[in-house]
Amino acid sequence: MKSLVTGANGFIGSAVTRCLLAAGHEVRCLIRPGSDRSNIDGLPIEISEGDLRDIGSLKRAITNCENLFHLAADYRLWVPNPDTMYDINVKGTQTLILAAAEAGLRRIIYTSSVATMGLNSDGSPANEETPSSLVNMTGHYKRSKFIAEQVVQHLTNKHELPLVIVNPSTPIGPRDIRPTPTGRIVVDTLCGRMPAYMNTGLNIAHVDDIARGHLLAYMYGKPGERYILGGEDMDLLQILQTIDKISGKKMKRIKIPAMLIFPIAWIMEKIAIITNVEPRASIDSIRMAQKKMFFSSEKAIRELGYQYRPSTEGIKDAVTWFENNGYCNGYINSLTH
Numbered sequence: 001m002k003s004l005v006t007g008a009n010g011f012i013g014s015a016v017t018r019c020l021l022a023a024g025h026e027v028r029c030l031i032r033p034g035s036d037r038s039n040i041d042g043l044p045i046e047i048s049e050g051d052l053r054d055i056g057s058l059k060r061a062i063t064n065c066e067n068l069f070h071l072a073a074d075y076r077l078w079v080p081n082p083d084t085m086y087d088i089n090v091k092g093t094q095t096l097i098l099a100a101a102e103a104g105l106r107r108i109i110y111t112s113s114v115a116t117m118g119l120n121s122d123g124s125p126a127n128e129e130t131p132s133s134l135v136n137m138t139g140h141y142k143r144s145k146f147i148a149e150q151v152v153q154h155l156t157n158k159h160e161l162p163l164v165i166v167n168p169s170t171p172i173g174p175r176d177i178r179p180t181p182t183g184r185i186v187v188d189t190l191c192g193r194m195p196a197y198m199n200t201g202l203n204i205a206h207v208d209d210i211a212r213g214h215l216l217a218y219m220y221g222k223p224g225e226r227y228i229l230g231g232e233d234m235d236l237l238q239i240l241q242t243i244d245k246i247s248g249k250k251m252k253r254i255k256i257p258a259m260l261i262f263p264i265a266w267i268m269e270k271i272a273i274i275t276n277v278e279p280r281a282s283i284d285s286i287r288m289a290q291k292k293m294f295f296s297s298e299k300a301i302r303e304l305g306y307q308y309r310p311s312t313e314g315i316k317d318a319v320t321w322f323e324n325n326g327y328c329n330g331y332i333n334s335l336t337h
Contacts, residue, residue, distance in 0.1 A: 052092025205231030
């Protein structure tokens with residue numbers, strides 16, 4: 001069987017591509033022209049160049065495919081032009097799902113995010129039933145993914161699509177080329193650029209476990225349902241100390257309240273507008289960090305057979321990959337500037 005994977009050269013997308021190949025799928029990858037393909041170099045895949053904003057390229061990519069794994073998204077916590085993010089994450093997703101419906105695909109897996117989920121005020125793990133709304137979404141990324149998920153659910157119900165939604169938490173592990181915001185935490189810690197921390201927390205999951213969760217959702221997921229694909233809840237200080245222990249480095253850190261970081265983030269954003277380089281901290285990212293983003297994967301465990309390894313294994317794999325690829329030796333600058 002042939003499966004189309006969008007965003008296959010990305011962090012989670014490349015892990016899903018490898019997982020599908022190992023499971024015996026033929027894989028066609030929708031890749032933007034000129035994008036970095038090092039994550040999928042050498043894999044036995046078919047490349048279809050295109051863009052979520054180009055309906056013709058989407059229809060060509062879907063032709064003769066039986067399944068769709070839609071992972072492509074604009075994942076940034078700060079953007080100079082938010083319209084681009086909505087065009088890709090919302091309009092592009094709608095166009096692709098409609099094209100998949102027209103083509104009669106047998107299975108569709110849409111990768112959303114725990115960013116669309118509500119959070120519990122007491123810091124306890126949220127799940128698929130925790131109330132959420134657009135007004136509670138902080139920043140354009142979260143808002144765009146929330147709207148996109150609503151659009152996907154509407155199309156699934158309207159066209160009775162064989163579509164399952166998965167909501168990955170915070171992925172960590174190898175091949176985080178860009179890197180993601182979480183990958184930046186690892187890199188900054190390795191490079192000695194994390195002398196302070198906020199009282200926040202994340203749900204950490206190995207990227208390969210999340211990829212396996214996509215395959216399980218394809219095999220066992222119920223159309224119209226959504227499943228959190230997560231791992232272990234960790235305070236930010238725990239994450240930083242784990243990275244220190246793995247790398248053999250020690251650093252004393254101070255706890256800083258969010259109110260002291262907001263002015264710094266504001267200045268960074270003003271500089272980013274001039275340089276067009278994503279700031280290390282944004283106002284939205286600080287607002288998000290004011291709550292602990294803890295989640296439960298119990299539904300996926302119960303209904304899909306999902307499993308996740310200890311978070312330390314994902315952090316260790318990430319540390320090893322970043323160190324082996326010279327991310328503290330100037331290499332990172334060539335990728336993000």
